Amino acid sequence: MSEEIETDVLVIGAGGAGLRAAIAAAEAGCRVAVACKSLLGKAHTVMAEGGIAAALANVDAEDSWEIHFGDTMRGGAMINDWRMVELFSHEVIDRVVELEQWGGVFSRTAHGLISQRAFGAHSWRRLAHIGDRTGLELIRTCQDRLVHTDGVTVHMETTLTRLLEDRGRVAGACGYRRDSGELVLIRARSVVLATGGWGRMYRITSNSWEGTGDGAAMAYQLGAELKDMEFVQFHPTGMIWPPGARGILVTEAVRGEGGLLRNREGERFMERYDHIKKELSSRDVVARSIFKEVQAGRGSPHGGAFLDITHRGPQAIRRALPSMVDQFASLAGVDITKEPMEVAPTIHYTMGGVTVEAATGQTTVPGLFAAGEVAAGLHGANRLGGNSLGDILVFGRRAGEAAAAAARELARTPAPHRLQAEAEWRLLREPLERAHGENPFALHRELQEAMQSGAAIARTESSLRETLARVLELTERAQRMAVPGAPAYNPGLSTARDLRFMLTISEAIVRSGLERRESRGSQWRLDFPERDPELGRVNFAAHLAAGGEMGVRPVPIPPMPDDLALLTAGETRVAATDLADAADARQRVGRTGAGWGGR
Amino acid sequence: MTRTNGPPAPPSPAAADAEDQSLRIAYDDGVTDRTATLRVWRGDAAGGAFVDYEVPVQEGMVVLDAVHWIQAHRAADLACRWNCKAGKCGSCSAEVNGRPALLCTTRVDAVTRPQDRVVVVQPMQTFPIIRDLVTDVSWNYEVNRRIQPFTPAPGERAPFVIAEPDITRVEEYRRCIECFLCQDVCHVLREHRGQDRFFGPRQLVRIASLELHPKDTADRLAQLRAEAGVGLCNITKCCTEVCPEHIRITDNAIIPLKERLADREFDPIRSLWRRLRPVPMASSIPAADERVAAPARPPG
Ligand SMILES: Cc1cc2nc3c(=O)[nH]c(=O)nc-3n(C[C@H](O)[C@H](O)[C@H](O)COP(=O)(O)OP(=O)(O)OC[C@H]3O[C@@H](n4cnc5c(N)ncnc54)[C@H](O)[C@@H]3O)c2cc1C
Ligand code: SF4
Ligand code: SF4
Ligand code: FES
Numbered sequence: 060m061s062e063e064i065e066t067d068v069l070v071i072g073a074g075g076a077g078l079r080a081a082i083a084a085a086e087a088g089c090r091v092a093v094a095c096k097s098l099l100g101k102a103h104t105v106m107a108e109g110g111i112a113a114a115l116a117n118v119d120a121e122d123s124w125e126i127h128f129g130d131t132m133r134g135g136a137m138i139n140d141w142r143m144v145e146l147f148s149h150e151v152i153d154r155v156v157e158l159e160q161w162g163g164v165f166s167r168t169a170h171g172l173i174s175q176r177a178f179g180a181h182s183w184r185r186l187a188h189i190g191d192r193t194g195l196e197l198i199r200t201c202q203d204r205l206v207h208t209d210g211v212t213v214h215m216e217t218t219l220t221r222l223l224e225d226r227g228r229v230a231g232a233c234g235y236r237r238d239s240g241e242l243v244l245i246r247a248r249s250v251v252l253a254t255g256g257w258g259r260m261y262r263i264t265s266n267s268w269e270g271t272g273d274g275a276a277m278a279y280q281l282g283a284e285l286k287d288m289e290f291v292q293f294h295p296t297g298m299i300w301p302p303g304a305r306g307i308l309v310t311e312a313v314r315g316e317g318g319l320l321r322n323r324e325g326e327r328f329m330e331r332y333d334h335i336k337k338e339l340s341s342r343d344v345v346a347r348s349i350f351k352e353v354q355a356g357r358g359s360p361h362g363g364a365f366l367d368i369t370h371r372g373p374q375a376i377r378r379a380l381p382s383m384v385d386q387f388a389s390l391a392g393v394d395i396t397k398e399p400m401e402v403a404p405t406i407h408y409t410m411g412g413v414t415v416e417a418a419t420g421q422t423t424v425p426g427l428f429a430a431g432e433v434a435a436g437l438h439g440a441n442r443l444g445g446n447s448l449g450d451i452l453v454f455g456r457r458a459g460e461a462a463a464a465a466a467r468e469l470a471r472t473p474a475p476h477r478l479q480a481e482a483e484w485r486l487l488r489e490p491l492e493r494a495h496g497e498n499p500f501a502l503h504r505e506l507q508e509a510m511q512s513g514a515a516i517a518r519t520e521s522s523l524r525e526t527l528a529r530v531l532e533l534t535e536r537a538q539r540m541a542v543p544g545a546p547a548y549n550p551g552l553s554t555a556r557d558l559r560f561m562l563t564i565s566e567a568i569v570r571s572g573l574e575r576r577e578s579r580g581s582q583w584r585l586d587f588p589e590r591d592p593e594l595g596r597v598n599f600a601a602h603l604a605a606g607g608e609m610g611v612r613p614v615p616i617p618p619m620p621d622d623l624a625l626l627t628a629g630e631t632r633v634a635a636t637d638l639a640d641a642a643d644a645r646q647r648v649g650r651t652g653a654g655w656g657g658r
Numbered sequence: 659m660t661r662t663n664g665p666p667a668p669p670s671p672a673a674a675d676a677e678d679q680s681l682r683i684a685y686d687d688g689v690t691d692r693t694a695t696l697r698v699w700r701g702d703a704a705g706g707a708f709v710d711y712e713v714p715v716q717e718g719m720v721v722l723d724a725v726h727w728i729q730a731h732r733a734a735d736l737a738c739r740w741n742c743k744a745g746k747c748g749s750c751s752a753e754v755n756g757r758p759a760l761l762c763t764t765r766v767d768a769v770t771r772p773q774d775r776v777v778v779v780q781p782m783q784t785f786p787i788i789r790d791l792v793t794d795v796s797w798n799y800e801v802n803r804r805i806q807p808f809t810p811a812p813g814e815r816a817p818f819v820i821a822e823p824d825i826t827r828v829e830e831y832r833r834c835i836e837c838f839l840c841q842d843v844c845h846v847l848r849e850h851r852g853q854d855r856f857f858g859p860r861q862l863v864r865i866a867s868l869e870l871h872p873k874d875t876a877d878r879l880a881q882l883r884a885e886a887g888v889g890l891c892n893i894t895k896c897c898t899e900v901c902p903e904h905i906r907i908t909d910n911a912i913i914p915l916k917e918r919l920a921d922r923e924f925d926p927i928r929s930l931w932r933r934l935r936p937v938p939m940a941s942s943i944p945a946a947d948e949r950v951a952a953p954a955r956p957p958g
Contacts, residue, residue, distance in 0.1 A: 097739075097741050097747075097749060098739075098749065098795070098799075099799060100747075100836055101741045101742075101747040101748065101749050101836075102741075103741075103742075105741075105742065105746055105747045105835070106742050106744060106746045106747065156816045156817050157816070159816035159817060159818055160810070160815065160816035161808060162807070162808025162810075162868070162871060162873075162874070164820075164825050164828055164829060164832060164871070165825070166822070166825060167820060167821065167822040167825055169822075170819070171818075171819040171820050171821050171822075172817065172819065173817065189825075189829060189832075190829065192833060194746075195746070195832075195833070195835065196832060199832065203807050203808070204807070206799075206802070206803050207803070207807045215796075215799075238788050238789075238792070238794070265744075267741045267742045267743070267747070268740065268741060268743075269741065300686075300688075300717075300718070301688055301716070301717045301718020301719070302686070302687050302688040302716050302717055302718060302719075303688075303716060303717070303718040303719040303720050303723045303765075304718060304720075307743070307744045308744070361686055362686070382745075382746070385745070386744070386745065389745070389763050389765075390718065390720070390763065390765075391718065498730070498734065499734070500729060500730035500731075500734065501730065504730070542734050542735065543733075543734055543735055544734070544735030545735070547702075547737075547788075547789055548737035548788055548789040548790070548792050549734075549735045549737070550729055550734065550735065550736065550737060550738065551729065551734025551735050552735070554734075
């Protein structure tokens, strides 16, 4: 039994990027189908805490899109798609204001404007936020907007596992309903991938279960190119104890609010690694510094560092970081208003993804668009905190509009050959037919161990080679998985399929990491500890080569126009933390009157 | 099993040939010699029964970890909905020892019955069963669609100027992660099956978040009385007790809505005054600083 659906635009994913794309496509007059693996409103975006970076200049009137541009390029170690960064730093301002127009609420300044907080490697206080639940606010606002927009159908708990093709163009996708196990095929004139990132192939991760890289792997299978896959961001501060909570994020807002990092000896070690930005240095630098402290024997009892915010006082902490207070109280039995937290780096974000055209999100496959974490380019080798929530809004909208335009160009909905879907459905169901075989959960665990030990925060040629061999061996064993039970809501069966995606993505991470023989952004090669200026002129792109092998090749970065290059000169300054400068800021805002656009 | 609860192994000296070794950090898995029995309801719409699984206990383990252990080692097809495993998405709602709870924030040692080391885990009882611990919560989404969305005055354009206390008030309602535990526990839905005449506490929180938004101009009071059935709530406060986000559903959302409605029906002048000046009166809404854990912006 299978079900067939027809639509103009298919959006895969209902995080911020998918929701914003769907709204845009529907407002452009298209029929839109949105599919997501979870229930509506539960996507990974809901977990975002710190805020949305936008140069509103409400708190620091000196801020501007130009400075945001420079910070983002420097943070990304200059291999970002500068065209995307330019569009982004302009438009994110409008996207934040738009959320407010749609009923989203943000914390305020004393003058009733949207308040902004400091974050790592942002020159000014820039993050619009609501407490430490900004992602929830973003997703709820977009979700409500979406369900009240005409022409949209949402398919919750529907996992799409293969993109379909018709004469060299994307023609829809197929997969299954989680609740019933029923197979589905969705025919569409254009498709927006908004499937988010991939953190689940690592053992210590802040990502939700959805982060298995489905979208990027599907696009790769269809011939799209995957760029910057070596860059995987470690957030410096994840929970480390107890083990059940390991990896869960401790928001950077803790440091934005003045939190201090100390080692076992009580030393504020960031002064040694970045004496200017200290705790608010970029994420790659802070994560590496904690790692080095642990390696040097100065780590906290469970192999991390102490993060201390107690000097802010209980009231201020409860106000600014309510969910951190709850999280530590319920999961670790720690009162963060009285004791320091114990933290260590955790996998957080994936800078790489599908190569897209800056203005439209068009991939290298006609009719296929991508936006959000699944797309590459905006963040280069390292993402700045707060830049992702803006990314998903700016490029979600652009991809939705472009997909609507592409859909309108076609006279009728393509009819992909059913053989493609039937092959996929056999693959989905096959583990149920085997009485004995590999356990998908066990294979997943092995993959996590392999990636965590050889392709994580610090890498070498030999660690990467060893990991590649293990990934290929696991890929081979994954041909023989066995799962008990029936198709309806069977987590073993979904894990079996997710694992195949994770293996493809892991291979791309490792192969790209091997090619980049330098340290840049989140890629830290112990055997090549310096930046290589030559490699600063290329991105690496993985693609499906003839014969089914994965190839990786360098793609030159087009030179930046002079006016933009000028904006990247100089150093990122340090934003005042709210603790240090609260009174001063209020005065300043009062004096300048705080411009809205800040342009 | 041995307990290895101490500092990590000291790192090996950074000798060149031990380079790869230095990439690794030994993590303490908090293994204990304790076990617990998870008594999990398994079945579907046609019926089911409890099945016992003996699970090794890790330091600080949550019930969702135990469910994952069972999936990986005993029953790969045990159905359980989850997403963030951080108490942020509201997917993993179920009942632990009969009490509605998020599986990912409920620690096993806090709910293990001392006499027999058993933890009983079953699906939410108010919603139709899909399989095992997973229920069909789609009704909640249908109801939500019937509520008129945020409606600013025509021509009113963001950026808005809004005072912090007005944000603090709606922020409490907007903390809702849609776990539907309050819907699960409310007797109007659970015992009296009032789904056709009562929206349930979650949706009343939703209506409150819109009605009290300083820039909203829509009028949802007629709907509140008729379709949403706010009169059916008899203020038992069970919903407030289970809310993982500590939203004071009854005191801060439902009672103020009931009062607005009463004003409309019995005191039209006061009601009109409230509509013109949508900041609620001190009598109906506690001042921001009297309310529980009302977070706000940092200074600055
Ligand atoms: C704990 C945490 C805190 C964060 N804090 C911040 C912050 O403060 N500021 C910031 O800017 N960024 C933050 N980030 C990053 C940011 O939240 C994410 O990068 C961003 O939300 C990604 O959005 P997205 O729309 O691209 O994808 P997601 O939100 O990941 O959504 C992906 C969607 O795709 C669907 N999907 C995936 N595969 C399939 C499939 N095969 N079939 C159907 N549907 C599928 C999923 O169900 C989901 O709906 C944080 C991330 C984490 C983990
Ligand atoms: S207070 Fe009202 S809504 Fe809440 S559980 Fe009781 S009857 Fe239901
Ligand atoms: S109000 Fe509380 S209990 Fe009810 S759905 Fe929202 S978060 Fe859950
Ligand atoms: S899994 Fe998200 S709240 Fe439990």
